[in-house]
Amino acid sequence: KLTTMRRGSLLLMVFVVASSALPRLGKRGLLPRGKKASPAPPPSEEEAPPLKSSSNAVLGVVALIGGTMSHLVLGSFYSIPTYVSYMRPEMQYFDPSKPGGKPDALYALSLTLLTSSLVMPFFAKVASEVSAVGTSLLSGVVASLAVFLASYSTKCWHFLLSHGVLFGIAHATGYTSPMVVGWRNFPQRRGLVSGAILTGFGCAASLWSPLATALANPDNVAPPFPPSVVDRFGPTLRKLAGIYCLVSVAGVAALALGAPPKPPQAATTTTTTKDDDDPKHPKHPKQLQQLEGKKEEEDDDDARKRRRIRRKSK
Numbered sequence: 001k002l003t004t005m006r007r008g009s010l011l012l013m014v015f016v017v018a019s020s021a022l023p024r025l026g027k028r029g030l031l032p033r034g035k036k037a038s039p040a041p042p043p044s045e046e047e048a049p050p051l052k053s054s055s056n057a058v059l060g061v062v063a064l065i066g067g068t069m070s071h072l073v074l075g076s077f078y079s080i081p082t083y084v085s086y087m088r089p090e091m092q093y094f095d096p097s098k099p100g101g102k103p104d105a106l107y108a109l110s111l112t113l114l115t116s117s118l119v120m121p122f123f124a125k126v127a128s129e130v131s132a133v134g135t136s137l138l139s140g141v142v143a144s145l146a147v148f149l150a151s152y153s154t155k156c157w158h159f160l161l162s163h164g165v166l167f168g169i170a171h172a173t174g175y176t177s178p179m180v181v182g183w184r185n186f187p188q189r190r191g192l193v194s195g196a197i198l199t200g201f202g203c204a205a206s207l208w209s210p211l212a213t214a215l216a217n218p219d220n221v222a223p224p225f226p227p228s229v230v231d232r233f234g235p236t237l238r239k240l241a242g243i244y245c246l247v248s249v250a251g252v253a254a255l256a257l258g259a260p261p262k263p264p265q266a267a268t269t270t271t272t273t274k275d276d277d278d279p280k281h282p283k284h285p286k287q288l289q290q291l292e293g294k295k296e297e298e299d300d301d302d303a304r305k306r307r308r309i310r311r312k313s314k
Contacts, residue, residue: 056260060185063258064193067178068200069251070136073143073244074171075204077112080163082209083150084108086216086225086233087159094156104156108164115168116175124176132180133256139174140248143167144241151237178251181259208240215239 084105090096092103127135146166153159182193213220216236217229 056185059258060182060260061258062254063178063181063185064196066251066254066256066258067136067182067197069247070140070174070178070255071197071200072204072207073140073248073251074174075201076143076147076208076240076244077109077163077167077171078205079208079212080109080112081106082212083163083233083237085223086212086230086236088230088233091153091156091159105159108160108167111160111164112168112171115165116172119169119172120175123173127174127177127180132177133252133259136174136177136255137248137252139170139177140245140252142170142173144245144248146170147237147244148241151234151241178255181255184260185258211243212236212240 084092084103087103087105092105094104123135146162149162149166150159153162178197179194182197183190186193216232217225221229
């Protein structure tokens, strides 16, 4: 039953990574056949990027580890089916009087992905232009808060709002933030950086699902679960929320430790003077156009004189 959801989530991950990579590939452009690229001029001392030392490389790896830890928390929503299995039967469905079939609470997985896809474009821009570390911290706090609120759910729609919509906002807030930091540390290894960080996102369920089972069902009781197991649903989510918060804070601390300073943006200032507004000024656009026209006429006259000389010589 969850195969379709997993396929949809995998397609969403591929779409997000591809949409972030295609614009960069388009900026490189393709040269037509038969033409060679002119060698780029060597950068000046002011424009040349500083060579990375071994200590900077180590800090970059620390930032990658921090980003992976942050994505471990963001990928925890793949453990929603495990959480739902320990919910009370009346909480798993919108209509408690008609239980049966796939629980309605599983829609929290789809709601997380839907909310994230709608909100992610905005926070991706904030992470790249404002603060990637700040958005990553905000993401971890909101994700922990969403799981904490879900532990007090008494109805199905309570769980959908907290662990579906609110967690989706947290997912969109911090999904690209660790990768932005990693790309600044290793601009020539963007694919490797993205893959290393997303490893935490993909492996999250393999870590949190067994932990949730150990907390809620330590005796490994087979379903249907007795009240002693079902009553541990709320405390289990609250413990997981605390663990998520600690992992997020530790990951953000490592991310901040290895984050390079944001490259300064070149300030473009245009100064206009009264002479530039004067149509008779040599730098006025009209004067420049007239000069170009005169040069073209002189070139034509020179070409005519050369033709006459050739004809006379013949």
